[in-house]
Amino acid sequence: MKNLKRLLTRCDRLIMPRRVLLPALTLLVIFLASCAPLRPELGPPVSSDFADALIQKWRDKALSINSIQGLAKLKLEAPLNNISANQVLLVEGPDRLRAETLSPFGVPLLLLVADGEKMGALLPAQNIYYQGSSSPENLGMFVNLPLALSDLVGVLLYQPQIIESWKKEAFTLKTGGWLLIHSGTLQRQEFIFNNMQELIEVSYFKDNDLLLKVQYAEFSESDSSYPKLLTLEIPEKYATVTLDFSDVETNGQIRPELFKVAPPAGARVVYLPD
Template identity: 30%
Template sequence: MRWLNFLFLIVLAGCMQPQKPVWDEVPTAEQLIGQISVASGSFSSLDGAASVALTTGDKFFSSEQFLLLQRPDRLRADVLTGFGQLVLQMASDGDLLSVFLNTTVPGKFFYGPASYENIFRFVRVPLMTTDLLSLLLYDPPLIDYQDSSVELVAGGIRLVLANDDDRQELLFNGRLQLIGCDYYRLGDEYLSVEYEKFSKESSFPQLIKIAMPLEKTRIKVTFSELQVNERIDLAQFQLHRPDNAIIERLP
């Protein structure tokens, strides 16, 4: 029966044709940049449940999270173990950061300025909040560039932006959806993001991968429930101290 299986694979491979591009002519750099500019900021908020996998150095963490994001710098994460136990709540309204750590008895409540250092202490992703939200809201920022070019690649098209020290490569699929973005400085890649599994309803990616090779940090966010551009009560970005929790002020 092996020859029948082999024949089946040949027929199946013949049916799996690469996605045909939607353009008649290869788009110019100016057209692609214009498309990005029009789409920029299309998603202003996100409310979703997600599985989050974080690798930092030689340490790996995984959790189930409920995420609230709102431009430019409001965020909230309710972090649960795989068994559904709440271990951490973190909320920032852009000015004040509040965190409830539920891993001890009694729990600990932290509050203080929503600075990069304070947020990094709990998130462990070396990005400014505004940059992290831009990547998670499907809007990777463009570098200041002097030169631009377009390259055809397998299954899509690549837009390259460059200046003296920096280079940015943006990858589009056959339907001109942005599916990846890589950032380089002096030839070294320092940040990359991949977008996959686009929602049919909102065209928002339900799988986002972010990597920072120089910091040996990777994060993968897989959404199981997702709403975008819904109004979020601003009170959700502030936490109230639970009863009996130990209070610690952040610097």
């Protein structure tokens, strides 16, 4: 964690460069529609009791994670926009987030802090600090995520939201593992578990169009509770966003002041709508 601790220390004293391009970033991009993807080949159905046990095992493991702090390579691949950057992430449930995006040379590009109902975003190049409520609209201005803060935190903590459903189905997969399908009104959610009964993929659909697919991979042998690789697919944009953690710690102590929403001295403050 040495590299991470150095970067976290530097978060408290951001250097303001003259000119930095703000990436079209970028924690994640979400809730866009496209054609439904092909499913893995299904095997025989499994009982509802077994399916419920899979969900419960994942939830028990995931809910043991209260926070993460990590250093990741952020990669966005899209037809007209490819971005590579470093991402320092501090996430604490249920609704605390600090994300600093750095260029490959370590230059600060964006610092986003959200704590409950409040958020702030610093653009170091312009020395502008945006401050307001942590509504999906305000968050979406900086991370392209029309998503509630608590839901975003859930995705990052390996706790993606489960939709309300009236029908549940479950099948074995011929390639190994299981597929669970939860169907609601005009929406559907699909879970894929591997042979180790770990949740490795969750997809959200509306009217049979894929909105978002999240994949989790590279579970550590010593600590299998948190995946080191997160991949988001946004089919409408033909885009893929990847967070590849080189350093990550779960349930570590995070100083409360790192989530403080306050403009740095000398910054021009722009107030966002409530």
